[in-house]
Amino acid sequence: MKPTLVLVGRPNVGKSTLFNRLTRTRDAIVADIPGLTRDRHYGAGRVGDKPYLVMDTGGFEPVIKEGILHAMAKQTIQAIDEADRVLFIVDGRQGLTAHDKIIAEQLRKSGQKILLVVNKTEGMATAVVTAEFFELGLGDPCAVSAMHGDNINELADLALADFPEVVEEFSSNHPKIAIVGRPNVGKSTLINTLLGEERVIAFDQPGTTRDSIYVDFTHKDKQYTLIDTAGLRRRGQVHETIEKFSAIKTLQAIEDANVVVLILDAKNEISDQDAHIAGFILEMGRALVIAVNKWDGLDEYQRATIKSDLSRKLAFLSFAQLHYISALHGTGIKKLLPSIDIAYAAAMADLPTPKLTRVLIAAVEKHPPPRGGMSRPKMRYAHQGGSNPPLIIIHGSMLNHVPETYRRYLENTFREIFKLWSTPLRVDFKIGH
Numbered sequence: 001m002k003p004t005l006v007l008v009g010r011p012n013v014g015k016s017t018l019f020n021r022l023t024r025t026r027d028a029i030v031a032d033i034p035g036l037t038r039d040r041h042y043g044a045g046r047v048g049d050k051p052y053l054v055m056d057t058g059g060f061e062p063v064i065k066e067g068i069l070h071a072m073a074k075q076t077i078q079a080i081d082e083a084d085r086v087l088f089i090v091d092g093r094q095g096l097t098a099h100d101k102i103i104a105e106q107l108r109k110s111g112q113k114i115l116l117v118v119n120k121t122e123g124m125a126t127a128v129v130t131a132e133f134f135e136l137g138l139g140d141p142c143a144v145s146a147m148h149g150d151n152i153n154e155l156a157d158l159a160l161a162d163f164p165e166v167v168e169e170f171s172s173n174h175p176k177i178a179i180v181g182r183p184n185v186g187k188s189t190l191i192n193t194l195l196g197e198e199r200v201i202a203f204d205q206p207g208t209t210r211d212s213i214y215v216d217f218t219h220k221d222k223q224y225t226l227i228d229t230a231g232l233r234r235r236g237q238v239h240e241t242i243e244k245f246s247a248i249k250t251l252q253a254i255e256d257a258n259v260v261v262l263i264l265d266a267k268n269e270i271s272d273q274d275a276h277i278a279g280f281i282l283e284m285g286r287a288l289v290i291a292v293n294k295w296d297g298l299d300e301y302q303r304a305t306i307k308s309d310l311s312r313k314l315a316f317l318s319f320a321q322l323h324y325i326s327a328l329h330g331t332g333i334k335k336l337l338p339s340i341d342i343a344y345a346a347a348m349a350d351l352p353t354p355k356l357t358r359v360l361i362a363a364v365e366k367h368p369p370p371r372g373g374m375s376r377p378k379m380r381y382a383h384q385g386g387s388n389p390p391l392i393i394i395h396g397s398m399l400n401h402v403p404e405t406y407r408r409y410l411e412n413t414f415r416e417i418f419k420l421w422s423t424p425l426r427v428d429f430k431i432g433h
């Protein structure tokens with residue numbers, strides 16, 4: 001799994017600007033779901049051969065009460081604990097503040113390795129601007145400008161120095177499924193039902209217990225790998241101090257999967273935490289199957305109410321197949337694997353250039369793109385720019401004039417013809433030349 005960098009700092013030091021810099025490369029392929037406004041707080045990036053995940057704790061900032069700083073938000077503290085590296089951002093223009101010192105104190109207590117980042121240093125002499133921050137006792141500060149992009153690669157290199165280069169795996173040839181959901185929705189129960197037996201988990205291995213667990217199984221001669229994020233909580237039952245839900249491990253599991261099964265609890269309202277996890281899935285562009293669990297013991301009226309409630313609230317996930325199951329009684333489970341197969345096939349689909357181009361040309365003949373200014377966009381060919389999620393890149397001229405509605409028309413056409421169900425899909429235009 002990829003190392004996760006967590007960005008910490010008081011408001012306005014430039015965390016979200018730095019976040020955008022560090023995740024910039026992925027912007028083009030993240031899921032693009034209309035009607036969903038969300039702040040981006042988690043994303044993926046890479047320098048050289050080192051991929052990483054980033055989490056910005058800016059969204060979890062505590063309310064500042066009457067000039068006295070409230071303790072850090074619980075989620076921020078947990079993210080710091082679980083981070084592979086913490087980046088503590090300070091403002092080089094404003095200089096060292098009392099608030100910075102309080103955060104530094106908390107960070108020192110965490111025992112984590114901290115990288116001190118002095119932001120907004122464009123046009124300033126590094127030695128001068130960083131000098132006063134040495135007193136925080138967090139080592140050599142790294143001077144950057146998130147806004148101008150100065151020194152960002154060096155920063156990422158420093159942050160990732162302890163992590164090995166990742167040799168790109170051969171794309172696995174079977175579904176790798178992350179089973180995710182908030183605590184108590186029934187993840188462990190579902191996994192046990194799927195595997196047909198109670199599994200024994202190693203409890204007492206420090207450092208490994210919080211990691212997700214990978215389990216291989218076969219069904220009808222097909223191979224699957226389950227990423228069990230519920231493994232986390234067993235530790236929680238032993239040591240109550242550890243939170244049951246780990247945002248970082250869930251994010252990492254989703255990133256590492258090619259199909260995500262999101263479990264919701266029919267007996268509880270959709271919560272912020274459910275929405276948060278759905279946000280991770282969309283951000284990572286993963287194929288998705290939704291399982292509404294605990295469907296047992298409900299009467300027809302309750303079921304109808306829940307169904308209509310869900311279809312309204314989950315409209316932004318309507319690309320996903322939805323199943324009503326009982327993990328406890330095993331009902332509805334059989335249909336889950338075929339949906340996973342479909343989602344996997346779509347996420348990892350091979351889309352040959354000639355066939356993509358034929359579909360493109362036919363779509364353009366049926367509905368030519370509207371003129372933009374003096375000239376009409378010309379589409380010449382399409383090729384596949386990536387998978388998991390599929391990315392289709394269209395080449396031609398004047399493509400910067402193509403309206404969003406037309407892009408969506410092409411996206412729907414490709415989705416229909418190549419049967420790219422259950423997965424986010426991205427169609428981009430190659431601009432220039």
Ligand code: GDP
Nearest residue numbers: 011012013014015016017058120145146147148
């Ligand atoms: P956050 O609250 O920590 O997430 O901070 P933001 O990323 O929202 O940035 C706060 C303000 O600082 C915004 O007005 C940014 O444009 C500005 N800012 C961020 N990075 C830089 C930088 O490198 N140089 C300068 N001069 N301003 C920056």
Ligand code: GDP
Nearest residue numbers: 183184185186187188189230293294326327328
């Ligand atoms: P996890 O935290 O997501 O792994 O959830 P668990 O699998 O540990 O389940 C939490 C609780 O919900 C347990 O008491 C389960 O017995 C119960 N549960 C799980 N699946 C079902 C189901 O399909 N129906 C009902 N009624 N209860 C369930």
